[in-house]
Amino acid sequence: MIFKAVRDTRPYPDHGQTMRDWAAIPPRMVRLELLTTTKSTLDLHGLLAEDSTFYGDLFPHVVEWQGEFYLEDGLHRALRAALQQRPTIHARVLTLPD
Template identity: 65%
Template sequence: MIFKGVRNGKPYPDHGLSMRDWAQIPPRQFRLDQLTTVTTALALDKLLSEDSTFYGDLFAHAVRWHGEMYLEDGLHRAVRSALRNRHVIHARLLDLDALNIDAVAEATPVGRPVDGDTAGVDATATTAPILAAPADTGALDAPTDPAISPSAPDGPPRPRADAHGWTAPPDRPRADRSRAR
């Protein structure tokens, strides 16, 4: 069997993560026989298409809930890996067990506290860094993006002149072409 199990539907609560939120979770390797799929239908046209994974996230999405790992998104990519005799895929894992949200799971999506109460959300979880709140130091921190340079003290940081990825060619003295003839 390729996967640990096949299930129709998600047994875990809705986490409410957007594609941008998923992108904050670093991908890791997972064996296919550790994952349970949440989709029973497989579209062969998507499976056999060369560009079926061109749009969307490059990595599959998996969710850990009550010790079980569920493959939420990326079933076609996982089946293609299995057909090529690869038993490992790279996926982003949202660990709902580490977030300890059993008490508020049905009422609130992950990372959205109830009336400002953050007791049910573990902000130090390493599998979902998007939920960690930055510490308020009271001072202005240096920008973390190397493409951002500080501006005036009262203004927002501005992109550096070379932050677009290319630089202007250096000024070179031109050879006098009239002498070459």
């Protein structure tokens, strides 16, 4: 399995982060096998698009809450890394208090 689990929702409380707030978090390495996705559907056009990150952040957004890592944004990038047989991705990780 690529990810730890696949969900349709975010189990953690709303964090209120803006794109500017996310950009202030330095990226770090995260293992794909530790991530739980917060989306269960994938747009194949988005996965295959060469410019899929042109208007967004280059790094996926991960929320760490209660010891778990949730992939909030960047499912396409994470899956692309898995298809290239890379076990880790660089992601911005926001740690929320329990």
